[in-house]
Amino acid sequence: xxxxxxxxxxxxxxxxxxxxxxxxxxxxxxxxxxxxxxxxxxxxxxxxxxxxxxxxxxxxxxxxxxxxxxxxxxxxxxxxxxxxxxxxxxxxxxxxxxxxxxxxxxxxxxxxxxxxxxxxxxxxxxxxxxxxxxxxxxxxxxxxxxxxxxxxxxxxxxxxxxxxxxxxxxxxxxxxxxxxxxxxxxxxxxxxxxxxxxxxxxxxxxxxxxxxxxxxxxxxxxxxxxxxxxxxxxxxxxxxxxxxxxxxxxxxxxxxxxxxxxxxxxxxxxxxxxxxxxxxxxxxxxxxxxxxxxxxxxxxxxxxxxxxxxxxxxxxxxxxxxxxxxxxxxxxxxxxxx
Amino acid sequence: xxxxxxxxxxxxxxxxxxxxxxxxxxxxxxxxxxxxxxxxxxxxxxxxxxxxxxxxxxxxxxxxxxxxxxxxxxxxxxxxxxxxxxxxxxxxxxxxxxxxxxxxxxxxxxxxxxxxxxxxxxxxxxxxxxxxxxxxxxxxxxxxxxxxxxxxxxxxxxxxxxxxxxxxxxxxxxxxxxxxxxxxxxxxxxxxxxxxxxxxxxxxxxxxxxxxxxxxxxxxxxxxxxxxxxxxxxxxxxxxxxxxxxxxxxxxxxxxxxxxxxxxxxxxxxxxxxxxxxxxxxxxxxxxxxxxxxxxxxxxxxxxxxxxxxxxxxxxxxxxxxxxxxxxxxxxxxxxxx
Numbered sequence: 001x002x003x004x005x006x007x008x009x010x011x012x013x014x015x016x017x018x019x020x021x022x023x024x025x026x027x028x029x030x031x032x033x034x035x036x037x038x039x040x041x042x043x044x045x046x047x048x049x050x051x052x053x054x055x056x057x058x059x060x061x062x063x064x065x066x067x068x069x070x071x072x073x074x075x076x077x078x079x080x081x082x083x084x085x086x087x088x089x090x091x092x093x094x095x096x097x098x099x100x101x102x103x104x105x106x107x108x109x110x111x112x113x114x115x116x117x118x119x120x121x122x123x124x125x126x127x128x129x130x131x132x133x134x135x136x137x138x139x140x141x142x143x144x145x146x147x148x149x150x151x152x153x154x155x156x157x158x159x160x161x162x163x164x165x166x167x168x169x170x171x172x173x174x175x176x177x178x179x180x181x182x183x184x185x186x187x188x189x190x191x192x193x194x195x196x197x198x199x200x201x202x203x204x205x206x207x208x209x210x211x212x213x214x215x216x217x218x219x220x221x222x223x224x225x226x227x228x229x230x231x232x233x234x235x236x237x238x239x240x241x242x243x244x245x246x247x248x249x250x251x252x253x254x255x256x257x258x259x260x261x262x263x264x265x266x267x268x269x270x271x272x273x274x275x276x277x278x279x280x281x282x283x284x285x286x287x288x289x290x291x292x293x294x295x296x297x298x299x300x301x302x303x304x305x306x307x308x309x310x311x312x313x314x315x316x317x318x319x320x321x322x323x324x325x326x327x328x329x330x331x332x333x334x335x336x337x338x
Numbered sequence: 339x340x341x342x343x344x345x346x347x348x349x350x351x352x353x354x355x356x357x358x359x360x361x362x363x364x365x366x367x368x369x370x371x372x373x374x375x376x377x378x379x380x381x382x383x384x385x386x387x388x389x390x391x392x393x394x395x396x397x398x399x400x401x402x403x404x405x406x407x408x409x410x411x412x413x414x415x416x417x418x419x420x421x422x423x424x425x426x427x428x429x430x431x432x433x434x435x436x437x438x439x440x441x442x443x444x445x446x447x448x449x450x451x452x453x454x455x456x457x458x459x460x461x462x463x464x465x466x467x468x469x470x471x472x473x474x475x476x477x478x479x480x481x482x483x484x485x486x487x488x489x490x491x492x493x494x495x496x497x498x499x500x501x502x503x504x505x506x507x508x509x510x511x512x513x514x515x516x517x518x519x520x521x522x523x524x525x526x527x528x529x530x531x532x533x534x535x536x537x538x539x540x541x542x543x544x545x546x547x548x549x550x551x552x553x554x555x556x557x558x559x560x561x562x563x564x565x566x567x568x569x570x571x572x573x574x575x576x577x578x579x580x581x582x583x584x585x586x587x588x589x590x591x592x593x594x595x596x597x598x599x600x601x602x603x604x605x606x607x608x609x610x611x612x613x614x615x616x617x618x619x620x621x622x623x624x625x626x627x628x629x630x631x632x633x634x635x636x637x638x639x640x641x642x643x644x645x646x647x648x649x650x651x652x653x654x655x656x657x658x659x660x661x662x663x664x665x666x667x668x669x670x671x672x673x674x675x676x
Contacts, residue, residue: 293639300631301631301641303639304641304642304645307643307646308648310646311649
């Protein structure tokens with residue numbers, strides 16, 4: 001691994017637009033800052049984690065910060081790989097993806113449960129289900145369905161998602177104690193002092209960083225342009241979820257690349273990214289409701305409430321898509337490709 | 339009953355704005371035209387109804403036309419009662435409401451079934467429910483829920499609503515053969531030749547008709563201004579349905595009063611009324627799905643599909659409210675009251 005001698009010239013905020021600045025002088029400080037954040041969060045996480053706990057508030061925050069810097073490092077390693085030692089970059093990126101994925105799971109189950117219980121509460125907050133004035137069926141006319149069913153559905157989801165969360169917590173602790181993780185931490189510690197650049201990194205930032213950053217943007221624009229059109233009548237068409245998830249990942253790559261090149265985050269991209277995060281959350285929550293409805297031997301009232309909940313979350317999916325489209329600053333389709 | 343001698347002056351289209359025209363000269367031709375339509379539809383209905391049928395296409399069209407003129411006559415009798423023999427007007431109005439309500443029921447059940455089956459088809463048109471990747475529950479992961487459940491829910495709804503429709507059909511035929519109905523038909527036949535005006539109807543249309551028509555408009559504007567605000571998070575709050583239903587009835591009274599006074603229907607009011615009709619249909623369809631879910635001993639998959647369907651129709655309720663608000667030509671709230 002080579003360290004071009006321009007590395008010491010790095011200023012506090014790198015801006016690739018500045019003429020004469022080398023790629024390493026922009027990328028180096030960014031990676032070192034992120035690596036230092038990673039190591040600080042790791043220390044905080046160790047200090048606040050007792051093996052038996054299902055995550056204290058401080059440990060949760062430390063894990064979130066760990067994931068935050070893992071994602072940014074991994075994203076920079078991917079987008080700007082031509083400026084870095086390619087083998088090393090690819091390997092560390094894979095390991096960081098494993099780490100942040102493992103850490104994300106516990107948090108995701110906890111969030112999903114909160115989201116579903118809040119939605120159930122909103123649904124059953126209605127005074128009563130409509131009386132059966134409209135049916136030819138005289139039996140059980142006045143009995144509310146969602147009341148009992150919502151409570152049972154909530155208990156079922158709580159049981160299933162708490163179990164999943166506990167398993168994810170154990171898996172995360174196990175991962176953080178593994179030799180695989182220690183290798184990742186060592187690699188990040190190296191990065192904090194000494195970025196393994198390729199020889200090319202001595203070249204001007206304008207070419208070496210802006211090119212890949214533009215490519216990340218073009219890939220995102222292409223994905224947005226290719227998003228399936230909204231079909232309000234069919235919010236349950238789960239086949240359309242995948243391109244949206246893919247767009248979320250590409251937006252993240254573009255957003256982080258933009259951070260590196262411009263030296264600051266873009267609030268418009270952050271808002272669009274937030275909409276896609278909510279989209280993912282609603283998709284997963286709807287999936288959890290549908291999965292719970294497959295539990296053998298549940299009561300019809302429970303299944304009914306889970307059906308209502310599933311549909312409700314699929315409408316949240318649709319709402320998130322609308323918010324994304326409204327927040328998207330580029331031309332919507334077709335034109336964005338040119 | 340008095341017939342003011344201005345009645346013979348009636349022109350082909352009454353316009354209350356025209357100075358010097360009497361109230362009777364505007365209201366008379368309108369009521370006579372509607373009464374003639376009523377009698378024509380009744381004849382058509384008799385010619386096309388065999389007692390065993392559940393309504394041929396021609397009989398359905400004739401029944402719809404009968405309801406159409408019943409609603410208009412009843413509405414005019416209510417709004418412009420000061421220009422008419424008050425006891426007679428109130429009595430015929432009540433009887434016409436009974437008649438059009440009885441005739442509407444069969445049609446409503448048929449429409450509701452079509453709406454629900456189409457919605458179920460849209461919901462289960464999705465390739466498959468999301469796989470249970472998100473749950474801690476390993477059992478039955480791949481089995482789609484909505485497929486079987488949607489088919490069963492459709493069969494259940496078809497059974498219940500077809501039964502209700504058949505009963506409504508028998509009730510309608512029975513009503514059309516009753517002495518009560520013959521009295522209504524006789525009263526309408528009288529109306530077709532000879533409107534029982536009050537002495538006041540000889541007065542100018544500008545005062546006698548515009549006053550009540552303005553009042554109908556003001557009542558509608560008040561009801562719209564008092565509509566509960568939309569709560570997108572709570573489309574299941576069925577307590578909000580009643581003021582919307584009330585608004586639908588007031589809009590109809592205003593729309594028909596406008597027809598009488600201006601001599602022509604208003605397409606903007608027709609569009610707003612259509613949105614409120616769809617609102618009512620979606621409310622009733624959601625109620626029918628909830629009612630079907632109360633059927634004893636149904637399978638959880640059936641209940642789940644009915645829950646999805648209920649939520650879907652409640653979102654249609656919300657969509658109809660949005661369409662109404664968008665189509666509403668007056669200021670939305672508060673201002674509309676002044």
